[in-house]
Amino acid sequence: MTVENSIVQHALTVYHDLSTATKATLAISIAFILYRLLFRHESTRRKELPAWGPIEMGLVMYLLDGARNGIVYRVYSAIRRYGGSFYGISSANQTLIGYEDVDRLFSSQMNHALSIEWHGYGLFLRFFGFPDTPTLKKKVESTFKPWHSPIERVFNNDAGATAAFERGNLPKIVSEFVSFSQEKEKMKRWELRADIKVIKQGEAVEANLSALIMDFGACFTIPPIFGHDLLDRNPHLIEDIWKFDHVVPLLFINMPTWAPFKVMKEGIEARKRLLAGVEAFSRRVTQFQRGEKVDDGADISDVSDVVLERNTALERNEWSYQERAASELLVLFASNTNTQPVLFWLILYIYSTPGLVNTLRQEVAPFITLSDSHHDKKGITAINTSGLSRECQLLKSIILETLRLAFGAVSTRFVKRPITVQDGNHNHKLYPGTFLSVPHSFFQRDPSLYPDPHKFVPDRFLETDPSSGKLVAKYGKLRPWGAGASMCRGRVFAEKELMAIGAALVTLWDISPVGGGEWTVPEMVGGPGPVKPKEEVRVVIKRRVFGGVSSSE
Ligand code: HEM
Numbered sequence: 257m258t259v260e261n262s263i264v265q266h267a268l269t270v271y272h273d274l275s276t277a278t279k280a281t282l283a284i285s286i287a288f289i290l291y292r293l294l295f296r297h298e299s300t301r302r303k304e305l306p307a308w309g310p311i312e313m314g315l316v317m318y319l320l321d322g323a324r325n326g327i328v329y330r331v332y333s334a335i336r337r338y339g340g341s342f343y344g345i346s347s348a349n350q351t352l353i354g355y356e357d358v359d360r361l362f363s364s365q366m367n368h369a370l371s372i373e374w375h376g377y378g379l380f381l382r383f384f385g386f387p388d389t390p391t392l393k394k395k396v397e398s399t400f401k402p403w404h405s406p407i408e409r410v411f412n413n414d415a416g417a418t419a420a421f422e423r424g425n426l427p428k429i430v431s432e433f434v435s436f437s438q439e440k441e442k443m444k445r446w447e448l449r450a451d452i453k454v455i456k457q458g459e460a461v462e463a464n465l466s467a468l469i470m471d472f473g474a475c476f477t478i479p480p481i482f483g484h485d486l487l488d489r490n491p492h493l494i495e496d497i498w499k500f501d502h503v504v505p506l507l508f509i510n511m512p513t514w515a516p517f518k519v520m521k522e523g524i525e526a527r528k529r530l531l532a533g534v535e536a537f538s539r540r541v542t543q544f545q546r547g548e549k550v551d552d553g554a555d556i557s558d559v560s561d562v563v564l565e566r567n568t569a570l571e572r573n574e575w576s577y578q579e580r581a582a583s584e585l586l587v588l589f590a591s592n593t594n595t596q597p598v599l600f601w602l603i604l605y606i607y608s609t610p611g612l613v614n615t616l617r618q619e620v621a622p623f624i625t626l627s628d629s630h631h632d633k634k635g636i637t638a639i640n641t642s643g644l645s646r647e648c649q650l651l652k653s654i655i656l657e658t659l660r661l662a663f664g665a666v667s668t669r670f671v672k673r674p675i676t677v678q679d680g681n682h683n684h685k686l687y688p689g690t691f692l693s694v695p696h697s698f699f700q701r702d703p704s705l706y707p708d709p710h711k712f713v714p715d716r717f718l719e720t721d722p723s724s725g726k727l728v729a730k731y732g733k734l735r736p737w738g739a740g741a742s743m744c745r746g747r748v749f750a751e752k753e754l755m756a757i758g759a760a761l762v763t764l765w766d767i768s769p770v771g772g773g774e775w776t777v778p779e780m781v782g783g784p785g786p787v788k789p790k791e792e793v794r795v796v797i798k799r800r801v802f803g804g805v806s807s808s809e
Pocket residue numbers: 372375376407411590591592594595598663665666667668736737738739740742743744745746747749750
């Protein structure tokens with residue numbers, strides 16, 4: 257017996273011999289200590305989302321999703337603070353479900369009352385463990401606008417997003433999607449985690465689809481924003497983003513970083529490496545901007561204006577390099593942790609739905625220019641992203657259907673000024689310092705809105721446009737980008753990215769389940785946000801055969 261076991265056994269024996277009253281006192285004390293540890297920031301809740309907020313939101317969604325006559329539902333309904341669409345026991349946090357006019361409530365006119373400014377500061381404390389100080393709070397508040405406006409300008413605007421997209425050089429990298437090699441030195445960065453096995457030299461490989469697609473998406477997304485330096489100097493960067501992402505929900509509910517789980521330990525180690533990598537990068541960017549000698553002679557010239565402008569604002573507001581690392585890591589996160597899992601489900605749904613690959617190949621063909629078909633390796637030379645967005649409505653509908661099934665958006669706002677919300681016959685007064693969260697995904701599997709809601713239906717979002725008579729993909733009630741004035745600041749870029757990568761992969765590559773036969777779509781786990789596959793999807797990847805002649809022949 258180990259020392260630990262004998263101590264535990266001794267403690268249990270002592271506990272067993274205690275009186276009932278002492279046992280109860282002890283149990284309450286332990287619960288209190290755990291509560292204080294888990295929700296340790298509660299005393300500062302006037303500036304931070306209460307840690308029980310996300311837990312309560314999950315509970316509310318669960319209760320409302322089932323038959324609404326269970327005892328737990330009835331007790332909860334009786335003790336909730338407001339009525340109507342407002343669900344929440346405390347005044348500090350409310351979950352809004354079924355409220356008809358979220359867009360108007362979160363619109364820019366309401367911005368003076370409902371704000372997202374807490375995000376930056378709250379995330380600094382919760383995700384990165386920064387101490388709660390007035391100086392940091394002031395820095396975050398004064399940098400809020402210059403922080404967001406470059407992202408908004410580039411990634412939420414068609415011209416900006418197109419320019420950023422072109423810097424990613426998708427035609428080149430999609431042609432090299434699989435290198436048909438098992439040797440690490442010959443593989444592309446995105447192949448390294450995919451457990452690639454060459455089945456037939458130069459013709460077919462086996463791979464883990466989720467790891468391959470997510471890393472491919474990240475390798476496409478990161479350089480147009482951060483240039484090549486960040487990715488090149490940090491070999492574990494992408495893997496660390498996914499590892500840290502695993503613990504983000506735990507940090508969100510204030511789980512202590514010392515919690516004895518493997519996932520927490522790995523996530524916190526990944527966070528440390530990520531912060532160190534981005535901190536060193538921020539130094540190099542600053543040296544470059546000041547015209548000084550750049551550390552390690554790094555080439556920073558392809559870093560985007562978004563990063564340069566943000567760094568200028570951080571410098572002006574006297575952010576330390578450590579603080580800048582956390583700030584820029586948030587951009588790395590925002591631009592990858594939603595898009596890449598969604599991209600994986602998109603590709604999986606496209607290839608696993610019978611007949612869809614061929615239909616899509618025809619739809620996207622006019623907007624993809626292929627290299628000379630007599631070459632032994634056919635590739636893509638140009639992608640017309642505006643044409644794809646304008647004309648490829650089936651592809652767009654497939655993206656919306658993927659978002660419906662695989663992504664649950666939540667909009668959270670901080671009540672900055674008193675506001676009265678009219679909700680049917682109710683008028684609810686919300687007080688400054690409290691929080692409001694809207695889980696938009698609540699209706700995404702509602703059969704009255706989406707018949708056969710668990711099924712992937714490619715053309716579900718297509719509607720006939722009354723003026724042109726053409727089929728057009730419409731969002732309807734779907735809100736994957738959040739709501740109101742502060743919805744996702746990268747949505748134009750993200751839509752372009754999903755459309756173009758989907759179109760390009762389907763054009764050049766054949767993907768089938770390993771061993772042939774039927775596809776198995778894995779169970780989805782996690783959420784809100786993007787859901788993850790419960791297990792990997794093992795596939796065989798080959799170059800597409802054009803007109804009976806394989807491009808690699
Ligand atoms: C499939 C891809 C994506 C989805 C589904 C998505 C969804 C969302 C959602 C739901 C929000 C919260 C909106 C709200 O509070 O109402 C958000 C915020 C944001 N997104 Fe995205 N996003 C995606 C990709 C991107 C990309 C590619 C970028 C950047 C290039 C980006 C940048 C941001 C930023 C900066 C915020 C604001 C964060 C904050 O300060 O609160 N997103 N996104």
